[in-house]
Amino acid sequence: MAPTERSFARRRLLTGAAALTGATLLGPTAHAAENGRGAWPDRFSLPQGFQPEGITIGSRPYAWFGSLASGDVYRASLATGRGAVIAKGLGADHPTVGLKIGPRGRLFLSGGVSGELRIVDARSGETEKVYDVDGLFVNDVILTPDAAWFTDSYRAVLYKLLLDRHGAPGAVETVPLTGDWVQGADFTANGIERTPDGSALLVVNTVADGGGLMRVEPRTGVARAVDLGAARLPNGDGLLLLGRTLYAVQQQQNAIDVFRLDAAGTRGTAIARITDPRFRIPTTVAAWGDRLYLPNARFDVEPAPDTEYDAVAVRQV
Template identity: 65%
Template structure:
């Protein structure tokens, strides 16, 4: 693994999340930064997923378990970080009903699932292991890719159309029954094919950050959740043409560049309008990682292996690297 960065004092997540917010600090990314959540040195830094699973998204909640969605058939797999062992805990809806991005809520009661090219947004109940909400959004030619949770909503990206989706969530964590569409404007540019990808919030919680693979050769965009107006985040000379999942820890943003087999780490200002690249993580075990989630001092990434033809015998795994 290679790192090249200027070391600075990291801000605590509590300081980074202080003050009034629009989207709020109640997200899995900030929660995973707890210093008390330190994995044992004996925990595996690499473990297998089922052959043919085709992972894309990962989420980790308040307990040391990682959840993965399958592009093959929409299954959800849960693995114990201490051992690497796991099993399918939620049955998918079958072929062409994939799960791309996914996030677990604060209470660890529900999973919010992005349905990819099925154009579906789903909510799964962890206790009953059933899909309790299933929304068909947009029209043919859309792709629901990634998701982030905020106190009042789950936000989803569409990789093929210039819009986000908002599913309201009430104070008790109950998801709503209608999904709203937010058109993207401002400096947003939509390519002829795949454009939007990962999504998270700004450190101050007032806006959303979304990967755009088209603007200036690959950029991070700051989106006003009220208007949809997007502005490019100043990242110096850094481009993210293969940007995928986003992981925000305090003010440090981890940007997974999947086919480049690396993770860019950027220190953002509070408002998310600009950031300074501070590290690049590479690892010989990376095989097109797509998304990232944190537990303690580790970052976990599933290898999606988009560079090979998938089949029922294709092997997949998860690797862990140290946080910056």
């Protein structure tokens, strides 16, 4: 099995045996509501064979999706569901996993097994910069005022890409993860977010204590486990923070677990679980209006050029 295929096979299977443990003690279940935006679609197709993983939505109603198959970036209108590839990738060895759009139209891309961080102009589709950080699986990314932070699922580090006051990228620093961080023998770190007060980072750790969140001090990399009570995130993937409400996608469980955090992000209370029959192993989540949008990665099927993929929308809690 080629390195890329092996890594994605591991990703599909991550903590699969524990897929039901995160379902306990998570409070009421919230199912998808009717279309809350009139004629706006609550499901739309993505290109066949695309293998979506990441999603980002900026200040306008458009979503960008990254392709594991080719590294392409696809942009879709949330109003119509129609879209097109706006940036060509560098091929199967250079996937696009997580991605975020910055305020000046830059897309920050996680390069998975390529070990790269990439910057793409969302307007022209041109690749502005490629950073080879020698990563093993650069997974997800979050933007802060002075940096873009990337996780690596096979290394106990974060990559900090410095940004100037205009959001332009500069140098990359590697920040080792210490403290309570537990690095498993396989896939460990996944989604990343900021704490509600912006003082620290939240990172999914699928291994520690059955799977959960770590609060990471950005200056030192010291990690402390977030107290989530009895809740666990063995299949935790993308994170989305809206105010003090944290949405954590549990991909293999076809669910989003919802937590109310304290300001510092040291404690969280499970308040709901969102499920929907249209979920087909969603991975990441972004918001527009009162909706959450998720790509269905379909990690339970062997991808082929004609495999169908889509994105779905559900109501926020």
